[in-house]
Amino acid sequence: MRRLGVDSVPIALFIAVFTGIVLSLLSSYIFTGAVPLYFVGALVGKTIMMELGPVLTGMALAGRVGASIAAELGTMKVTEQVDALETLAYDRYSYLVVPRVLAATLMFPVVTAFAVAIGVLSGWITAVNLLDLSTTEFLKGLKQFYQFKDVWFGLVKSSSFGFAVALMGCLRGLATEGGAQGVGQSTTSAVVLGCEAILVLDAFWALVLL
Amino acid sequence: MIVLERLTKSFGSKAVLNGLSLDVPDGQNTVIIGASGAGKSVTLKLIVGLLEPGSGRVLVDDAVVGEMGRDELAALRGRIGYVFQFAALFDSMTVAQNIRLGLARRGHNEATIRQRIEESLDVVELSGSEDKMPGELSGGMRKRVGIARAIALKPRYILYDEPTTGLDPVTAALMDQLIMRTRDLGVTALVVTHDMRSAFSVGDRVALMHDGAIRQVGTVEEMQTSRDPLVRQFIEGRPDPVVLEPVVRRSAG
Numbered sequence: 237m238r239r240l241g242v243d244s245v246p247i248a249l250f251i252a253v254f255t256g257i258v259l260s261l262l263s264s265y266i267f268t269g270a271v272p273l274y275f276v277g278a279l280v281g282k283t284i285m286m287e288l289g290p291v292l293t294g295m296a297l298a299g300r301v302g303a304s305i306a307a308e309l310g311t312m313k314v315t316e317q318v319d320a321l322e323t324l325a326y327d328r329y330s331y332l333v334v335p336r337v338l339a340a341t342l343m344f345p346v347v348t349a350f351a352v353a354i355g356v357l358s359g360w361i362t363a364v365n366l367l368d369l370s371t372t373e374f375l376k377g378l379k380q381f382y383q384f385k386d387v388w389f390g391l392v393k394s395s396s397f398g399f400a401v402a403l404m405g406c407l408r409g410l411a412t413e414g415g416a417q418g419v420g421q422s423t424t425s426a427v428v429l430g431c432e433a434i435l436v437l438d439a440f441w442a443l444v445l446l
Numbered sequence: 447m448i449v450l451e452r453l454t455k456s457f458g459s460k461a462v463l464n465g466l467s468l469d470v471p472d473g474q475n476t477v478i479i480g481a482s483g484a485g486k487s488v489t490l491k492l493i494v495g496l497l498e499p500g501s502g503r504v505l506v507d508d509a510v511v512g513e514m515g516r517d518e519l520a521a522l523r524g525r526i527g528y529v530f531q532f533a534a535l536f537d538s539m540t541v542a543q544n545i546r547l548g549l550a551r552r553g554h555n556e557a558t559i560r561q562r563i564e565e566s567l568d569v570v571e572l573s574g575s576e577d578k579m580p581g582e583l584s585g586g587m588r589k590r591v592g593i594a595r596a597i598a599l600k601p602r603y604i605l606y607d608e609p610t611t612g613l614d615p616v617t618a619a620l621m622d623q624l625i626m627r628t629r630d631l632g633v634t635a636l637v638v639t640h641d642m643r644s645a646f647s648v649g650d651r652v653a654l655m656h657d658g659a660i661r662q663v664g665t666v667e668e669m670q671t672s673r674d675p676l677v678r679q680f681i682e683g684r685p686d687p688v689v690l691e692p693v694v695r696r697s698a699g
Contacts, residue, residue, distance in 0.1 A: 312536075319496050320534035323527075324548035324599075325520040 244300055244347050248293045252351035255288050256280065256358030264367045273369050277377025280359035285386040289352035291438055294397035297344060298430035301398075302405040305336055306426035309409025310419040318410065333406040337399060344398025345391040352390060385445075393441045400433035447472050448493060448603065448636065453502035454658075455488055462488050463499070464658030470603075475625065475635045477645045479680065480655030486638035487531065489655075490605045493636070494526055495519050506603070524552060527596025527604040527633075531611060533588040535580040541567070541591050542576035545598045552599065566598035567591075570624055586617035593624055597631070604628055606637040610644045622647045642681050646670070654680060 263279040309332060312318050318328055356378070363369040408426035412418045448470035455463040462485035470476045478486050491497040492504050495511050504511040506522055514522060535544050542563050549559045567573050570590035580588055589609060596604050606625060610618035618641065625648045629635055639645050645652055646666050653663035654677050662669065662677050669677060678684075 315532065315537075316530045316534040317536055319491070320528070320530055320536070321547075322496060323494055323523050324595075325523045325551050326547075327516070 242343075244297050244343075245350055247296050247300060248347045248351040249354050251292050251296055252284070252289065252355035253358045255292060256284065256355040256360075257362045259283055259288070259355075260359040260362035260367065264363070264369070273367065274373040274377040274380075276363050276367065276369060277360070277374040277379075278381040279377075280363070280374075281356055281378040282381060282386060284355040284359070285352050285390045287390075287438075289355055290348050290390045290394040290397065291434060293348045293351045294344065294394060294401065294434045295431055297340075297347065297398070298401045298434060299427050301340060302401045302426045302430035303423045305402060305405030306409040306412075306423045307419055309406060310412035310422040313410055313412045314415055314418060328410065332410070333403075336406055337402040340398035340402035341395050342398070344394045344401075348391060348394035352387075389441070389445055392445070393438065396437050396441070397434045400437060401430040404429040404433060447505075447507065448634075449503075449505040450489070450493075451503045451505065453489070453492060453504065454500040455485065455492065455497065456500055462658055463492075463502075465502070466655070466659050467502075468653055468660050468663065470634065470636050471651070472634050473629075473632065474650040475629050475637060475648050477637045477639060477649035477652045478655050478660075479640060479642065479645050479652060480638075481680075482640060484655045485658055486640075486655060487607050490528070490607055490636065490638060493605060494523055494528060524599065525602045527599055527601035529589070529592045529596050529604065529606045529609060531608040533580070533585075533592035535588055535591055535595075537580045539580075540576065541572070541578050541580070541583075541594075544580070544591060545595045548595060548599050562598045562600075563594075566594035569597060569627060570594045571620075586613050586620070589613070589621060590624065593621075593628070597628055597633070601633060603634045603636070606635060606639075608639055608641075609637060610639060610641045618644060619647075642683070656680075 259280045260276060263276045264273060267273055267275050309318070318332070321331060322328060360371070360374050363374045364371055405426045408422040408429065412422040450466055450468045453463045453466040454461070466485075466489065468476075468478070478489065480486050488497060492499050493506065493511065495514065498512055506526070509518070509522070511519070511522065536547070539547070545563045545566060546559055549562055554562070563576065564573070567575060570593050572587060572590055572594065575583070575587070575591070580591070583591065609621045609625060613621060622644050625635060625637065637645070637648060649666055651663060652666055652669045654661045654669070656676055662672060662674055664672070669681065672678060
């Protein structure tokens with residue numbers, strides 16, 4: 237859980253900071269002259285909590301976590317460590333897959349929660365310092381359209397992303413054949429499949445929960 | 447006793463085993479020799495259920511491996527130690543943790559686990575290496591840890607996959623001594639190798655594998671005096687003239 241979750245926090249926060257800055261500037265550009273500027277707070281909050289926070293964090297972690305799992309298990313497979321595990325009477329799925337999938341399912345929402353908080357914070361700092369907007373106005377927009385569902389919707393999505401990314405990494409890793417080239421191919425396909433799964437699940441949850 | 451009955455196994459269009467039959471009697475070292483890629487390692491993996499045969503049966507203690515459920519297979523693997531060609535040590539674990547893993551699975555208490563780790567490392571002459579990582583060990587030491595991991599479980603059978611491949615002659619001879627030592631502990635061994643010195647050194651019975659089947663099986667003396675040209679060619683290490691002549695002609699220009 238530490239490796240899949242805690243170690244992924246820096247990259248997630250890096251993405252969140254710049255997402256918050258861009259969203260704040262972009263919404264100001266769109267709203268100026270048409271909509272009151274305090275709607276910047278609403279757009280930054282809603283978008284980061286419900287969509288960009290979970291999806292961008294998921295994509296980043298698909299690259300980091302999915303690739304790491306696929307490379308590790310792929311190397312174990314081609315060096316017969318997986319076979320060795322089975323000869324010691326361990327089941328490869330119970331011992332290698334379940335803990336990784338469980339850890340990612342639990343830790344993706346935690347990392348996403350940090351990313352959402354930092355994204356909104358950076359959007360607020362941008363609005364106050366670079367736009368003609370006060371803290372009171374930003375918070376007014378943020379609160380006006382806030383619903384608790386915004387938070388759990390994003391976290392449920394990110395949990396499913398964690399499940400999918402880890403599962404793809406495990407399955408591709410355990411299907412590795414050959415040597416270093418095979419490990420490379422498994423790693424690449426795990427990342428691609430993880431990203432695709434995130435986009436499909438994103439649309440699925442939007443259809444089901446919104 | 448392990449019995450292999452008319453085993454076939456293919457990978458895609460490539461047939462690796464083609465009706466292989468062999469008995470592995472209790473209390474003896476049986477050695478399978480054969481060229482690289484002949485299917486020797488595949489045969490070992492069929493015995494522990496890591497692979498399934500296309501047809502034929504593997505019987506261990508009169509039970510058919512292919513018909514075993516998950517629990518039966520786990521129990522079978524508890525009776526069979528497996529020494530992999532490149533040791534297959536878990537590289538994120540220390541030597542002691544590698545040996546501990548199989549013991550913990552069988553529910554041994556902590557005192558027994560520690561004792562077994564010490565005993566098994568003592569047998570392979572690696573006492574004091576408990577805290578080393580596999581990356582710190584030489585190829586020969588890694589293989590010895592692989593043997594320690596297998597014998598710590600006190601198995602009835604041990605399968606050795608190319609135990610001396612890639613080792614210097616002195617370390618290879620040490621591996622042979624370890625294989626003989628495990629036989630003296632009452633363990634039945636099946637060794638696959640293409641190292642003839644090792645085969646004749648550790649084998650009570652030697653079987654030559656060719657074209658996915660057993661060509662001849664016998665004692666070391668019977669194999670050494672065999673008149674089968676294929677057996678003679680293999681144990682004397684002579685290349686096949688059909689393959690060799692065009693190569694020589696091309697080299698001569």
